[in-house]
Amino acid sequence: MSSLKRVQQWATFARIWHIYDASWQNPFQSAGLLKKYLMGTYKPIYHPLNDCGDHVVVINSGDIALPGDEWKKRVYFHHTGYPRGASWTLAWQLHKKDPTLVLKKAVYNSMDGNLQRRYTMERLHIYPDANVPADIMKNISNQLATPREVPKRLDHYSEKEVEEFPKIMDYPKNYILR
Amino acid sequence: MNSILKLSRHFLKLEPIKYSNRAISIYPHLKLKEIYETQNGKELLIEGVHIESPRSKYSLKMEDANKCSLCALDLEVKHTDVLILSQYVRNDGCMLPRRVTGLCGKQQRRVSSLVTMAQKAGLMSNLNPANSNKDPKKRNGYKKYNKYFDESTLKKY
Numbered sequence: 188m189s190s191l192k193r194v195q196q197w198a199t200f201a202r203i204w205h206i207y208d209a210s211w212q213n214p215f216q217s218a219g220l221l222k223k224y225l226m227g228t229y230k231p232i233y234h235p236l237n238d239c240g241d242h243v244v245v246i247n248s249g250d251i252a253l254p255g256d257e258w259k260k261r262v263y264f265h266h267t268g269y270p271r272g273a274s275w276t277l278a279w280q281l282h283k284k285d286p287t288l289v290l291k292k293a294v295y296n297s298m299d300g301n302l303q304r305r306y307t308m309e310r311l312h313i314y315p316d317a318n319v320p321a322d323i324m325k326n327i328s329n330q331l332a333t334p335r336e337v338p339k340r341l342d343h344y345s346e347k348e349v350e351e352f353p354k355i356m357d358y359p360k361n362y363i364l365r
Numbered sequence: 366m367n368s369i370l371k372l373s374r375h376f377l378k379l380e381p382i383k384y385s386n387r388a389i390s391i392y393p394h395l396k397l398k399e400i401y402e403t404q405n406g407k408e409l410l411i412e413g414v415h416i417e418s419p420r421s422k423y424s425l426k427m428e429d430a431n432k433c434s435l436c437a438l439d440l441e442v443k444h445t446d447v448l449i450l451s452q453y454v455r456n457d458g459c460m461l462p463r464r465v466t467g468l469c470g471k472q473q474r475r476v477s478s479l480v481t482m483a484q485k486a487g488l489m490s491n492l493n494p495a496n497s498n499k500d501p502k503k504r505n506g507y508k509k510y511n512k513y514f515d516e517s518t519l520k521k522y
């Protein structure tokens with residue numbers, strides 16, 4: 188066996204640890220992307236009974252973004268099982284209670300309900316900010332590309348950048364600056 | 366009948382009222398000038414100076430004079446392009462009127478919607494009224510969390 192083949196053999200059966208920065212990402216769009224790595228469906232050796240999924244470490248889950256007014260329109264339903272035990276929680280209320288839950292539920296619901304789902308979810312590690320324990324951080328060998336570009340706030344540009352940016356509109360002569 | 370009219374015109378001979386050169390005006394075109402006051406002993410010198418626009422140095426030259434600036438550039442502006450959108454707002458974050466922006470109706474409506482989107486997403490939070498909370502993370506309830514908008518949902522005119 189050549190050294191190339193040997194490394195390929197290791198890489199095929201090793202569990203890879205990916206990192207994913209969720210800031211300004213849509214959790215539901217991210218879920219479809221993360222699911223592929225958690226289940227290992229992108230691997231040529233994939234089989235539902237072949238335990239070949241990777242680990243995914245998600246950071247900054249507190250900074251996820253939802254489109255439009257979805258924070259107050261999306262509702263999470265729960266029923267305790269007792270009479271009048273139904274409750275409806277808005278997405279922003281759930282996010283306030285636990286900033287990892289919206290993303291976790293999005294990934295969980297994106298997968299089929301089978302006996303593997305709970306084990307697959309064990310390989311997803313979500314952190315609300317960038318503080319990841321060192322023993323998890325040392326495993327990471329790959330960073331996943333994010334589908335959405337992170338927008339830059341106007342006050343995060345330097346004053347010089349704002350001033351020297353090409354101006355499309357100039358004030359008319361009789362305009363009072365304020 | 367005609368002759369009577371002619372006669373009356375001849376006798377009355379209404380002269381248009383001539384205004385002398387007025388020193389004051391309630392119209393804003395005099396406020397254009399920045400007013401400087403300098404005191405030299407007993408003498409007070411007040412002078413109005415035309416200010417050059419801070420943008421004229423970096424303004425783009427438009428090829429097509431018939432189109433408005435955004436149509437001429439053929440830009441697809443998104444709500445995250447805050448460096449472009451901030452040119453169309455006052456320093457309290459309010460959209461400027463069409464006679465100032467010089468946009469066509471279509472672009473004016475589009476830009477004002479994009480400005481609203483950028484403000485809701487907290488991307489231009491420094492351009493807000495002085496008494497407002499500038500940090501989007503300190504907003505109330507659902508407003509404090511990150512949100513984005515899809516430009517394809519804008520109404521087509």
Ligand SMILES: [Zn+2]
Nearest residue numbers: 433436469472
């Ligand atoms: Zn136009």
